Amino acid sequence: MLPFLPFLLLLLAGVILMALRLVQLRRALLRARAGETQFRLLVEHGRDTAFLLDAATLELLYISPAAQRLTGHDLPALRAHAARLAADVPARLQRWRDGDAGRLTLLREVELPHADGHPLALEISSTIVPAAAGRSMTLVGTVRDVSEAQAQEAEREKEQKRFASMLSHEFRTPLATIDGAIQRLVSTSKDADEATRKRYVKIQTAVDRLLSMIDDYLSPERMAAIGRERAADGIAPLALLQQAAATVPASHCVQLELDEDLPARLRCDVPGMALCLKILLDNAVKFSPPGSAIILSGKLVPEGGVALCVRDAGPGLREEELAQLFEKGSRGSYATHPGAGLGLYMARAVVEVHGGSLQGHNLPEGGAIFRIWLPLPVQARKSLASAKGNRDNSLT
Numbered sequence: 306m307l308p309f310l311p312f313l314l315l316l317l318a319g320v321i322l323m324a325l326r327l328v329q330l331r332r333a334l335l336r337a338r339a340g341e342t343q344f345r346l347l348v349e350h351g352r353d354t355a356f357l358l359d360a361a362t363l364e365l366l367y368i369s370p371a372a373q374r375l376t377g378h379d380l381p382a383l384r385a386h387a388a389r390l391a392a393d394v395p396a397r398l399q400r401w402r403d404g405d406a407g408r409l410t411l412l413r414e415v416e417l418p419h420a421d422g423h424p425l426a427l428e429i430s431s432t433i434v435p436a437a438a439g440r441s442m443t444l445v446g447t448v449r450d451v452s453e454a455q456a457q458e459a460e461r462e463k464e465q466k467r468f469a470s471m472l473s474h475e476f477r478t479p480l481a482t483i484d485g486a487i488q489r490l491v492s493t494s495k496d497a498d499e500a501t502r503k504r505y506v507k508i509q510t511a512v513d514r515l516l517s518m519i520d521d522y523l524s525p526e527r528m529a530a531i532g533r534e535r536a537a538d539g540i541a542p543l544a545l546l547q548q549a550a551a552t553v554p555a556s557h558c559v560q561l562e563l564d565e566d567l568p569a570r571l572r573c574d575v576p577g578m579a580l581c582l583k584i585l586l587d588n589a590v591k592f593s594p595p596g597s598a599i600i601l602s603g604k605l606v607p608e609g610g611v612a613l614c615v616r617d618a619g620p621g622l623r624e625e626e627l628a629q630l631f632e633k634g635s636r637g638s639y640a641t642h643p644g645a646g647l648g649l650y651m652a653r654a655v656v657e658v659h660g661g662s663l664q665g666h667n668l669p670e671g672g673a674i675f676r677i678w679l680p681l682p683v684q685a686r687k688s689l690a691s692a693k694g695n696r697d698n699s700l701t
Contacts (some may be wrong), residue, residue: 354448356387360398360433361441363391375450377420386417390429394444401433409433414451426452461658476519484512539572542603542611549582549601556595559586562602568681571611577655578677581663584652585615585675592619593672606678610661613677621667630665 354375357367365387372383401408410432417425431446487508494501543563550559571578582601589599597618606612622630631653653663661679668674 352449356446356448358387358391358394358431358444358446359441360394360444363388363394366443372448375448376417376425382420390415391444398433398442424452425450426455473519476515480512480515480519483508484516487512539570540575540578541570542567542613545571545573545575545578545582546601546603546613548579549586552583553586553590553599557590557593558596558598560598560600562600562604564604566605567603567611571679571681573659573679574655578659581652581655581677582613582615584648585677588648588675589615589617589619593617594619608678610678610680613679614674616668616672616674618672621671621673622665624667627666631663 352371354372355367355369356365356372358364359366365384368380368383368387373379376383376386378386397408397411410430412428412430415427415429417427419425428449428451429446430449431444434443434445436442487505491502491505491509494505497505543561546561546563550561553559586599586601593599599618600614600616602612602614602616604612604614631649649663649665656663656677656679659679661677663675663677665673665675
C-alpha cells in the first residue's frame with residue numbers, strides 16, 4: 306500500500322487543481338454572462354438602434370428593440386428594409402478586400418418611411434468585423450434618428466437668410482439715400498469746380514463699392530453658403546491674420562502672435578472670416594488711443610480648435626453691457642462714432658455658421674479682448690475620409 310501513497314497524493318492534488326480550475330472557469334463564465342446581460346440591457350434601452358448583419362448572406366442577425374420604437378415597423382418589415390439598404394454591401398466588402406481601408410467604417414444618411422407614413426432621416430454607422438474561428442464576416446453598427454437635427458439645421462439656414470436680408474436692408478437704406486443725394490448733386494451742380502466734382506465722384510465710387518460688398522458678402526444666399534460651401538484647402542492662419550492686419554490704419558500698430566503648432570490651413574469661408582476679423586479690428590481702432598498696439602493672435606486651445614483673438618488697449622467693456630454686446634442694434638456707452646450697432650451682431654453670425662463662437666470680455670490689465678473659436682475641422686455636416694472611416698452615401 307505504501308508504494309502507491311505518493312501516486313495517490315499526486316492524483317489527489319491533480320483532482321483538487323482541476324476542481325479549482327473548473328471553479329475559476331465557471332466564475333469567468335458567470336462574469337461573461339453578466340457582462341453580456343448588462344451590455345444587452347444597455348443596447349435594448351438605448352435611444353440608438355444597434356444591429357448585427359451577416360455580411361455574406363445579408364441576413365439581419367440582431368437588431369435592438371429601439372428599432373421598432375423608432376420606426377413603428379415589426380421585425381419582418383425591418384428585415385426587409387435592412388436587406389434593401391444592405392444591397393451594395395458585397396461591393397463594399399470587395400473594395401475593402403482590395404485595400405480600400407476607408408470601407409472599414411462608413412457613415413451614411415438615409416430616409417426611411419415610418420409605419421405611419423412620415424419620413425425619418427436616419428444616420429447609419431457600420432463597421433466590418435472580419436471573420437474569426439467559427440464566425441463569419443459580419444457588419445455591426447448603429448442607427449440614429451437625425452430628423453430633429455435636420456429640421457434644426459433647416460431652421461438655422463432660414464434664420465441666416467432672414468439675418469442676411471435684414472442686414473442687407475439696414476445697409477442699403479442709408480446707402481440708397483447717399484446715392485440719391487450724390488446723383489442729385491452731380492446733376493444740379495454743373496457749375497461746380499473741378500475739386501468739388503472729384504469729391505462727388507469719390508463719394509459715388511465709395512457708395513458703389515459698399516453696395517458691391519453687400520452683394521458679395523451679405524446676400525441671403527451668400528450667408529447661407531458660409532459654413533457649407535467652403536474651399537477644400539481654406540487658408541493658412543498666418544495669411545488670414547496678415548490680410549486682416551493690413552486693413553488697420555497707420556494710427557495703430559498690429560502685433561501678430563501665432564503658436565508654432567497651429568494647423569497648416571484653416572478650413573473656413575475666407576471672405577466671411579476676413580470680414581469678421583475686419584469688424585473686430587475696426588472696433589479695436591475706434592475704441593483704443595492712437596499709437597497703441599492691437600494684438601492679433603492665433604493659437605490652439607485646450608477645448609480643441611483654434612482661437613483667433615483681437616486685443617486692444619482701450620477702456621474695455623462695461624460689465625452691465627456685456628450681455629447685450631452681440632445683439633442687433635446694441636451700441637456701447639463708450640461709442641462716440643456713427644454706427645448702427647450691427648457690426649458685432651454680423652461678426653457673431655458669420656462665426657456661428659462656421660460652427661464656432663465669438664466672445665468678448667475685459668482683461669485684468671485693461672483693454673478688451675474678442676475671441677473667435679473655430680473647431681478643427683470646421684463642422685459642416687461632412688467628414689474627411691481617413692484610413693479608419695469614411696462617409697459614403699451609397700454603401701451601408
